[in-house]
Amino acid sequence: MSKPTNPSAASSSVPSSSSPSPPPPPLDATAVRAAGEALVAEVGRALLGMDEAIRLVAVALLADGHVLLEDVPGTGKTTLAKAVARCIGLDFARIQFTPDLLPSDVTGLYWFDQAQSRFELREGPIFAHVVLADEINRATPRTQSALLEAMAERQVTIEGDTRALPDPFLVLATQNPVELEGTFPLPEAQIDRFLLRLALGYPDRAAEEQILLRHGARDALADVQARPEWAGRLGALRAATREVTVGEAVRGYILDLCRATREHPALELGASPRASLQLYRAARAVAALAGRSFTLPDDVKAVASPVLAHRLMVDATTALRGGDGAAVVADLLTQVPVPVEGSSRGRAGS
16 A cells, blocks of 8 residues: 655645745835836826926825816816826726716715615715816815715715725816806815815917827827836835835924914915825825935925915905915925925934
8 A cells, every 4th residue: 555645745845836926026216206207208198298297196196195186178187187097007987076966976875776675886986096076166065075085084975884995096176266156165174185286287389289280180098008117006106105214304394384384474274284294295205206215305395385385275465466375385485494405314204
């Protein structure tokens, strides 16, 4: 009689084809820089002359924040949202906000399936990775509140049942600053949930001519493809961004800027602690997109206005004179002392 084999010994000597593969090595700031350049190049195929706006959207992606696009119609806000979703390889949904839009039109609702004799959830368009909230200020405050929960907590409540949203989750909202009829201004709590506010503006003449030549006979999104630098790697890119060091001097600069807004004579409402935290995260993302493992004061300056301006409330006198939050931030950037560059590489905290 032959000796029985030891199953465990046999399995240990022959590698199993079903054994899990080792996890990929962690990414670093160099990979983040390459991803940022890829996003600018790919989305730039559809949105010519808007490289800086695309970089700022990359900042929001890496800092896990939402973006408010405030500009006149026809400047490419919807194209930007669609192109970003396609480039990073995530699903996209668009919600056209109107005064008669209900919260259930955003979140979804339960309906009774007669065949199964039970209630089933019909998910709304909010259950997507990238959501374009078009003309968000046209919805009533009740509907806006449904979006507020989604942005702040990455979840929605439907008839008392709380459901988690996909991860990652990014809201790109648009509003038209020149149309006031039939709009509902966003409350401060809603505005504060946007990491950045951007205005695309008009392209220069050369870029607009290229738009005519390239997109005159074909869809602007036709050439935009998913990039391997992003597809399935957003979590790793965010992890690499969180490893960027924010030294004591740069942290102090962020705090000084935000605290200065609370004492500025032109403001009724300054930047909150949430604003300083968002500025911290955005500056770290700027450094990562530059391929650096540490932040500089210039990284803070690069995103100070997009992060802070929409969170500031100017007083009536300043508003009548045409002043706004962006002008106040620009003023403070010239007044608040900038730390010495060498002192910004400290390792205390990241």
